[in-house]
Amino acid sequence: xxxxxxxxxxxxxxxxxxxxxxxxxxxxxxxxxxxxxxxxxxxxxxxxxxxxxxxxxxxxxxxxxxxxxxxxxxxxxxxxxxxxxxxxxxxxxxxxxxxxxxxxxxxxxxxxxxxxxxxxxxxxxxxxxxxxxxxxxxxxxxxxxxxxxxxxxxxxxxxxxxxxxxxxxxxxxxxxxxxxxxxxxxxxxxxxxxxxxxxxxxxxxxxxxxxxxxxxxxxxxxxxxxxxxxxxxxxxxxxxxxxxxxxxxxxxxxxxxxxxxxxxxxxxxxxxxxxxxxxxxxxxxxxxxxxxxxxxxxxxxxxxxxxxxxxxxxxxxxxxxxxxxxxxxxxxxxxxxxxxxxxxxxxxxxxxxxxxxxxxxxxxxxxxxxxxxxxxxxxxxxxxxxxxxxxxxxxxxxxxxxxxxxxxxxxxxxxxxxxxxxxxxxxxxxxxxx
Numbered sequence: 001x002x003x004x005x006x007x008x009x010x011x012x013x014x015x016x017x018x019x020x021x022x023x024x025x026x027x028x029x030x031x032x033x034x035x036x037x038x039x040x041x042x043x044x045x046x047x048x049x050x051x052x053x054x055x056x057x058x059x060x061x062x063x064x065x066x067x068x069x070x071x072x073x074x075x076x077x078x079x080x081x082x083x084x085x086x087x088x089x090x091x092x093x094x095x096x097x098x099x100x101x102x103x104x105x106x107x108x109x110x111x112x113x114x115x116x117x118x119x120x121x122x123x124x125x126x127x128x129x130x131x132x133x134x135x136x137x138x139x140x141x142x143x144x145x146x147x148x149x150x151x152x153x154x155x156x157x158x159x160x161x162x163x164x165x166x167x168x169x170x171x172x173x174x175x176x177x178x179x180x181x182x183x184x185x186x187x188x189x190x191x192x193x194x195x196x197x198x199x200x201x202x203x204x205x206x207x208x209x210x211x212x213x214x215x216x217x218x219x220x221x222x223x224x225x226x227x228x229x230x231x232x233x234x235x236x237x238x239x240x241x242x243x244x245x246x247x248x249x250x251x252x253x254x255x256x257x258x259x260x261x262x263x264x265x266x267x268x269x270x271x272x273x274x275x276x277x278x279x280x281x282x283x284x285x286x287x288x289x290x291x292x293x294x295x296x297x298x299x300x301x302x303x304x305x306x307x308x309x310x311x312x313x314x315x316x317x318x319x320x321x322x323x324x325x326x327x328x329x330x331x332x333x334x335x336x337x338x339x340x341x342x343x344x345x346x347x348x349x350x351x352x353x354x355x356x357x358x359x360x361x362x363x364x365x366x367x368x369x370x371x372x373x374x375x376x377x378x379x380x381x382x383x384x385x386x387x388x389x390x391x392x393x394x395x396x397x398x399x400x401x402x403x404x405x406x407x408x409x410x411x412x413x414x415x416x417x418x419x420x421x422x423x424x425x426x427x428x429x430x431x432x433x434x
Contacts, residue, residue, distance in 0.1 A: 001029045001112065004038035004070075006063070008056055009046025010154075011187040011221040013076060015138035016044055016101060022175075023105035035063050038070050040108055044101075045076035045086075048154055050322045053078050057089075064091030071112050075101045077157035081326070098143075098158055135373045135412050136183035137176050138221070141169055141205065145190040147224075149250075150261045150328035151290065151321065158189045163198045166208055173213045182371055182414060183242075184209075187221035192228055203229055210238050216414060217371065219392070222246045222288075225264045225272050233279040243280040244314075244392040247272065248288040252307025253300040256293055259332065266307055273311055282362065284314040284391035289348060292321045292341035294332035301344055309351060314359040314393070316352040320345055353427075360422040363393060363429055370395045370417045370431065372410050385410055386428065395419070395429040 003024050007013040020042065021031045035041050041063050045056035056078040064072055068091065075096040079086045087095045094111050096104045142163040145155040173184055186205070188194065195201040202223075209218060218241050225247040235241055247269070251257050254265050264272075276283045289308065308316070320341045323330040372387035382398045389395050395417060399410070410433075417431040 001039045001109075002032045002037055003029055003040045003042065003108070004032050004035040005042050005044075006035070006059065007044040007076075008059060009044075009048060009052055009076070011138050011185060012140060012143070012189060013044040013046065015140035015185075015187045016104075018137055019102075019140060020105050024108075027105065027109060029109075035070070036067050038067060040071045040073060040112055041067065042073045042075065042104070042108065045074060045078035047077035047081050047157060047324075048152075049319065050324065053082075060086075060089060060092065071108075073104070073108055075104055077154055080157045081153065135181070135371060136185055136217075136219075137181050138185045138187050139169060139172060139176075140164070140188060141186050141191065142188035142194045146193065146196070147190070147263060148261060148328075150259065150332070151250075151293070151324070153324040153327055154189060156326060161190060161193055161197055163195050163200065165198065166200060166205060169205065170208060170212050173209060173215050177213060177215050180412065181215070182412060183217035183219060184215055185219045185221050190227075191220060191223045192226065193224075201229070202227075203232055203235065206235050206241065210235070210240060216240060217242055217390070220245055222248055224248060225269050228272070233275050236276075236280045236283075239390075242390045242392065243276075243282065244284040244286070244390070245276065246286045246288075249308075249311075250288060250290050251293065251296075251300075252289075252304035253296075256296055256300050256304070259295060260290075260293065260329070270311065282366070282391055284359065284393065285311070286315040286317075286392075287311075287313050288317045288319065290319050290321050291344045291348060292336035294321070294323075294329060294336065295334040296336055305347065305351065308348070309355070312358065313352070313355055314391070315356055316348065318345055318348050318352065356427055357422075357424070360393065360427065360429055363389070363419045364421055366419045367434070368395070368417055368419060368431070369414050370397075371414050372397075372412065375411055383410075389417075389419075389429065393429055394427075395431050396423075397431050397433055399433070 005017045007017050024031055032038050043060055046052040071093040072091045073094045074086050074092055079095050080097040083095050083097055096107050144158045144161040146161050192202055194205055223245055249269055250260055273285050368389040370387045370389055372385045374386045376384055378384050382400055384396055384398055386396045416434045418434055419429050419431045422429045
């Protein structure tokens with residue numbers, strides 16, 4: 001079979017695509033880049049917001065229109081929360097709920113194809129990660145969450161916490177190193193809760209990865225700002241652990257956080273950020289903020305703006321609140337008018353841009369190891385490479401003679417780079433390779 005994989009939403013969905021890709025190839029099937037050439041199209045849907053659900057439906061419809069002869073397989077949170085309606089949609093051949101998605105490749109093969117001799121037994125082939133133009137891999141370390149934030153539908157869709165074994169994760173990382181991957185991202189629904197069900201912890205996992213693999217760079221996806229032990233930031237003394245964490249805040253007002261059932265107060269969050277910045281210079285903290293949560297007063301919004309500015313985030317993901325049926329927040333009184341949410345969102349976006357420019361300005365003159373990921377030739381015949389510094393700030397560099405051996409080998413390499421400044425147009429750092 002030729003299989004095309006598509007994901008919407010979170011990094012966990014991307015990590016699951018990586019796992020499925022390896023499973024399909026190991027069973028002798030081909031993972032293709034274009035849905036139009038596929039026998040089977042797999043969509044990993046999202047339901048974190050109402051808009052995400054709409055996008056999932058639109059994507060399913062588009063993929064069916066583009067290749068009506070292919071088998072359409074749907075999984076993910078939208079498919080789990082509304083499985084009956086998804087199964088009835090035109091073109092959908094198989095629904096695999098979240099509880100069974102670890103075995104999705106086997107479900108697909110059972111439904112549409114007999115297992116065949118693994119392709120890797122006949123020829124080495126290319127890693128599916130590189131076919132999909134990836135320099136980093138997302139590693140799913142756990143699924144599910146024991147907490148119930150009032151706005152979150154994902155924990156309902158994903159179920160209880162389930163951690164992968166340390167040995168299983170280490171085997172996957174080592175396999176990726178053999179394929180030439182330079183960077184992994186540890187992801188899950190509740191990454192900080194890893195190991196709660198197997199007598200382990202995120203601290204233990206990271207330490208073992210650093211000790212028992214040669215992966216050059218390790219990152220985290222979103223980590224809830226609780227459950228991290230006091231000694232956690234000592235791990236970053238190892239330079240292979242990248243100095244960036246995405247810690248979702250959601251609001252800068254404790255009264256709103258209580259209505260959200262968040263387990264972290266603003267003072268505790270600030271302490272966590274200060275721990276990170278004391279331990280590692282230029283540590284980049286990014287976050288999420290929900291705008292217009294039910295009952296959010298002008299005073300609470302002002303508290304959020306002042307608090308966010310006091311932290312100085314390197315980047316913000318900003319979401320206007322939308323009610324999700326099945327969550328407690330959907331039943332809360334005093335919903336915020338859309339115009340107010342739009343105005344508050346504009347204010348926060350302006351602050352976020354200002355904070356990001358401050359963060360970029362602080363990098364000038366630094367020497368940073370950059371993993372180069374993309375390249376294109378500009379109008380002057382120079383190659384423009386873009387990649388990421390350890391603290392996950394995007395860097396670009398220009399190199400003359402685009403067809404030289406040096407330029408050809410730069411992609412997917414890590415080089416020491418001097419930061420000269422940044423572009424206010426695209427908010428990328430600009431550097432010179434040493």
